[in-house]
Amino acid sequence: MSDNHSVIGRSVPRIDGPEKVSGAAKYTGDLKFPNMLYGKILTSPHAHARILSIDTSEAERLPGVKAVITHKDVPTLKYGLSPARWDESIFCSDKVRFVGDKVAAVACLDEDTCYKALKLIKVEYEVLPAALDFLHAMDEGQPQVHEEYARNINTEIHQEFGDVAKALAEAHHVRTDTFVGQRTYQSPIEPHSAISMWDAEKLTIYSSTQSPHYFQHYIAREFDMPMGDVRIIKPYLGGGFGGKLEPTGLEFAGAVLAKLTGRPVRTFYDRAEMFAHNRGRHAQYMEITTGVDKNGKILAAKANFLMDGGAYTSLGIASAYYAGALLPLTYEFDNYQFDMFRVYTNLPACGAQRGHGAPQPKYAFESHLDNVAADLGIDPMDIRIINARRPNTVTPNDFRVNSCKIKECLERVRVMSDWDEKKKNLPLGRGIGVATGSFVTGAGYPIYRTDLPHAAAFIKVCEDGTAATLYTGSVDIGQGSDTVLCQMAAEAMGYRYEQMKIVAADTEITPLDFGAYASRQTYMSGAAVKQAGEEVKRQILEMASVMLGLPADDLDCDDGKIFSKSRNGKSLSFEEVARKHFVLRGPLLGRGSYTPPKLGGSFKGAAVGTSPAYSFGAQVGEVAIDEETGEITVVGIWDVHDCGKVINPRLLHGQVHGALYMGMGEAVWEEVLFDDKGRIKNAELANYRLLTALDMPPITSEVVDSYEPSGPWGVKEVGEGATNPTLGMFSNAIFDAMGVRVNSLPLSYEKVWRALKEKREREEDAGRERDAKRGAGAPRETDAATQPVYATPS
Amino acid sequence: MAQAITDKDGVKRYLITLNVNGDVHTVLVKGNAILTNVLRDQLDLTGTKKGCELGDCGSCTVLLDGKPVDSCLVLAVEADGRRITTIEGVAENGRLDAIQQSMINHAAVQCGYCTPGMVLSAKALLTRNPHPSEQEVREAISGNLCRCTGYVHIVEAVLATAQGRVTPDDH
Amino acid sequence: MYVPDFEYHAPETVAEACAILAELGDRATVLAGGTDVLHKMKVGKLAPEHLVSLKHLDELREIREEPGRVVIGALTSHNQIYTSQLLQRRYLSLPMAAHTMASNQICNLGTVGGNIVNGVPSADLPPILIALDASIRLVSAKGERTMPLEDFFWGSAQTRMEPGEILTEISIPDQQTTGSTYLKFGLRRSGALAVAAAAVSVRVSGDTLHGVRIVLASAAPTVLRVAEAERSLIGRRIDDELLAQASRPRDSIRGSADYRRNLVAVLTKRALKKAIDEGHA
Secondary structure (H helix, E strand, O other), rough: OOOOOOOOOOOOOOOOOOHHHHHHOOOOHHHOOOOOEEEEEOOOOOOOOEEEEEEEEHHHHHHEEEEEEEEEOOOOOOOOOOOOOOOOOOOOOOEOOOOEEEEEEEEEOOOOHHHHHHHHEEEEEEEOOOOOOOHHHOOOOOOOOOOHHHHHHHEEEEEEEHHHHHHHHHEEEEEEEEEEEOOOOOOOOOOOOOEEEEEOEEEEEOOOOOOOHHHHHHHHHHOOHHHEEEEEEEEEOOOOOOOOOOOOOHHHHHHHHHHOOOOOOOEEOOHHHHHHEEEEEEEOOEEEEEEEOOOEOOOOOOEEEEEOOOOOOHHHHHHHHHHHHHHOOOEOEEEEEEEEEEEEEOOOOEOOOOOOOOOHHHHHHHHHHHHHHHHHOOOOHHHHHHHHHOOEEEEEOOOOEOOHHHHHHHHHHHOOOOHHHHHHOOOOOOEEEEEEEEEOOOOOOOOOOOOOEEEEEEEEOOOOOOOOOEEEOOOOOOOOOHHHHHHHHHHHHOOOHHHHHEEEEEEEOOOOOOOOOOOHHHHHHHHHHHHHHHHHHHHHHHHHHHHHOOHHHHHHEEEEEEEOOOOOOOOEEEEHHHHHHHHHHEEEEEOOOOOOOOOOOOOOOOOOOOOEEEEEEEEEEEEEEEEOOOOOOEEEEEEEEOOOOOOOOHHHEEEEHHHHHHHHHHHHOOOOOEEEOEOOOOOOOOOOOOOOOOOOOOEEEOOOOOOOHHHHHHOOOOEEEEEEEEEEHHHHHHHHHHHHOOOOOOOOOHHOOOOOOOOHHHHHHHHHOOOOOOOOOOOOOOOOOOOEEEOOOO | OOOEEEOOOOEEEEEEHHHHOOOOEEEEEEEEHHHHHHHHHOOOOOOOOOOOOOOOOOOOOOEEEOOEHHHHHOOOOHHOOOOEHHHHHHHEEEEOOHHHHHHHHHOOOOOOOOHHHHHHHHHHHHOOOOOOOOOHHHHOOOOOOOOOOOOOHHHHHHHHHEEEEEEOOOO | OOOOOOOEEOOOOOHHHHHHHHHHHHEEEOOOOOHHHHHHHHHHOOOOOOEEEOOOOHHHHOEEEEEEEEEEEEEOOOHHHHHHHHHHHOOOOOHHHHHOOHHHHHHOOOOOOHHHHOOOOOOOOHHHHHHHEEEEEEEEEOOEEEEEHHOOEEOEEEEEOOOEEEEEEEEEEEEOEEEEEEEEEEOOOOOOOEEEEEEEEEEEEEEEEEEEEEEEEEOOOEEHHHHHHHHHOOOOOOOHHHHOOOOOOOOOOOOOHHHHHHHHHHHHHEEEEEEHHHOEE
């Protein structure tokens, strides 16, 4: 297909760049309104406790306190992000379910008074035993987090495709491995914040939200208001990564405080409160079994998982399904079984975090695959190429894959990273590992059941054509959607990016868009934008045809000029044509919308994981381990992605860098830690270790030439796909460096050191000499704890 | 010692002078007022951000007498009489500084929340060391946490600026 | 976040500061760079009635050479120590230790005096200062005293600071050490507290170790000088066996997991090698 595009495919500078670099960009917490109050939420100090009484009288008497509210003052309708499970209340009334659960809120003249007022609210608790260990949450006699959900089971999944037992029986080699992941947290640098205000019966909330639409929908539902009377506006937003996808106490309590006081109320979380609110990554216990033939081709796979959901559902039902749904994407096999329990615990609720349920399972699968490769004496790169999915195939769980270049990604990353050379020659203590990843390009189905389009857009060309404004409900959370969509609008219209303006993410002004999650916007919002742009272009060409006296189908518009395709001669500027249109025909507008086709199978949970397109990628990482301390130095990372047509190369690579940065942190450095009372020990950024500029290795990011036929200009996603391989890649690189595997995340220095120490002691005990070098294809030492299980041939 | 005023409830406030971006402001602050909050709430300079309020993330970075500091750990009264540069003071008369332009062109800005602090740390570095090595650049910004970029384009942008370029090599 | 209210004082001279502290006793906390005090106040660990700021005491911000010693004012920031050409020339290990302290922003605010007086076992400057045989000067309304920094710490993050005292300066005596270094093990490359750290100074002549000081951080409730290990090394020939032996800790390290014990051993061995081979580095 032709690649002469004027606007897309160029690394144009971000449309919001100047605002952000100059400090002019206003985030929710930067906004001030006349008469504004400050609000804060009182949270539970206990992981599990009955509320016996709440006495707000002293707080109410404190000068500067304008309102104090508890469950008596707010709607009691339970809410949540997953329609199948509305289990949260604005304020707890009978009991609190985690340290950080919401109990009351205050609105005051200033922040200081808020903190003082919270301290004066007297809550009497009866402390209950808490379920803090997800591995045992389903055991008999465990405290029940929600009485209605027996054995603390939030979600239970049993899926089977093909005939797994038969395939395993026929396999040359069957192996099972177990891995455990950890809780991590998105920790965007901008804290959550919301400003609520009422104008008669209309509620407006400025919020640090990834989806004004979902906020609008759920807030309208909670307050039993027509959606049209709820306006959600997203100002600039400082990172979301999935944690800002659902309305929080800040919006719900803030709205009530604003109603009671008749004044705007800004509510906010500080960093510790953000950690408690969470909605971050689920820790998972994962058992992976595969059966392969003698060449390492996977014949069947079984995934048996348990995930820690925390105290509420959030988006966790989808997370639970995603955990298993995406595993069959990168490798082709027909027989697949997925079993999952998502359990409640008395800990902060987990939700969707970049990669949504899939990164830890991928870590498990990729680590397992390397173990299998080692058992068979196959190079890890080769075993992946053997299994790599081909384009235009269907997964066992009914996902249709159109474009797929995972094989090309593997082949390219192999060369880029100098894989073969290094696999042969890296000394002990240095290692290289590979992993693949895949992700949905937008979810096939919305979060709640609706037949509305997933995205809509309109474009208004101003009366003299010197600017065109794109109106989109999509949300730029830093990934650059505002920029990319303006590029797409300009491309579709034949206009110039530099003249584009954008109004986004205001439910009163911009049309419906589900927002920034599941990596949907370039494709889905882009499809709507493309349609809108094409409608503008059609009208422009019609008008120009009149002005030039040429048939419209002989004309084209590009880079702001309308010209005849067949003959040289007069051309017109977009501006003059647009102006003429306005004079003769009124406002020049274009509209577009996008609804995905009906996707997926008809089994329970089939919807989750469906997508009109899937991205693919392969990552290689090289590490050096200091055997004496376990310290891991990342020497380099190489990433090759198949994300379809690239609209803005620099922004795209920035997304790859950021995604694998998060994956890297989760691989070795990040973990949310709790004490035995369910309190977070490291709810701050000194001990929850986000990597600094000094920690990052050189990263080389490339894309393969790819085109997704179902998407606008062939685009696919990249924002979450590049987190998917990272955990497994690190696990494999460290395994390669040490010859022994750490089976739990994070792969901390201490765990690495201990694994090496135990290995050394085992070797000393066995009296074996250690190889200093490894030849290619030489049998690897397998860890005694992970001896393979050989199937008896039938 | 700054002049102190006590109100009828016994609350003491101090009259301090802050030279912010070349503008001299006289403000009335309580003893426990944090510089970040005074800049944002009293002077309406919201470019300086609050990310952690404990000196761990660097999004509150300002230059204090030319040196990058976490303003969230500085009492306003401690900054009395001193010269402060916030992100709003980097562009001159609306013209972006080279480091700012470079950051845009290198796509070193994503969500933008760490950007003000990052720009100030980078600008301070280039002022004291016009030709830093990559290691020195990383050291200079290691106190500015970014969750979006992995720092790759940021380091590129700073090094490019040091080389007199504001556009990427591959442009 | 919430910062509790307090009465603020900003004395113009050391004498004035001491007078205020003498009057207020333990109702007052001294404010130097603020990175520890403000942090503690924000997380609810400290709520002093009075804060006595040392910001006007410019004479405590000098680094100077005097006959027989190098003097570092207590209010010198970590970055001032890092960039001090005098210290880089005389004892490079100290600027390098100051550089590992924390981020650039914290290093511009935090002071060496604060780092010492705060007394936490993970503090980065006390170990190298002790390895360099530093002493400190404490001033109060009652007079002044000096003591070896080594004697300043005891028990669980406790110091021998008396009420009403201000730490004014740190002295490093001219010495015959040929090398020193501070090695810190953190869990990321910036903004990391020491999980374990070792500071050493050595006096090497020919291939013999004539003098050695080994000071461990984060290995015990307080910074710890490992006298027994030192004694076993003195007068010995420098070889790999010596270094290996030095790293077998004989003093018990209370409250540490075996990982920390291991780290401390590894860091001691590496620090000795570096100080022997590279001088003050």
